[in-house]
Amino acid sequence: MTTPVPHSIDAEKIVLGSMMLDPHVARQYAQDLFPEMFWFKPHGIVFDVVRDMVIENKPIEPPAVTMELHNRNLLETVGGMGFVTALS
Numbered sequence: 001m002t003t004p005v006p007h008s009i010d011a012e013k014i015v016l017g018s019m020m021l022d023p024h025v026a027r028q029y030a031q032d033l034f035p036e037m038f039w040f041k042p043h044g045i046v047f048d049v050v051r052d053m054v055i056e057n058k059p060i061e062p063p064a065v066t067m068e069l070h071n072r073n074l075l076e077t078v079g080g081m082g083f084v085t086a087l088s
Contacts, residue, residue, distance in 0.1 A: 007039030016043060016087045019050050020062055030054040042078040046087065049074065062088045 015033070019026040030051040038044035049068050053060050058068070066084045069075040078084070 009040055009043075012038050012040055012043040013087055016046055016050065019047075019054075020060055020065060020088045023054075023060065026050065026054045026060050042083065045069075045074055045078050046084065 015029060019029050029047075033047065033051075035044035035048040035051075038047055046065065046069070049072065050060055050065055053065065053068055058064060062085050066075065066081050069078060069084065075081065075084075
């Protein structure tokens, strides 16, 4: 039997919220992290979208992230608009 990988849902939320609040943090995390590093799959999906938005120099405030998730048909997969808003 394998040992479970340590994880923290709260830490993942803080990372994503920080990215949506501070573009400098977002750029740094976009370079240093990968979606696979998030234990909670919806967090990894949101991170992947935010990282793409950082690379494309798009605004990364919660409404913009929500719209991008919607445009990619991923908004309901991650838990809807309330889920994204709660991260920030």
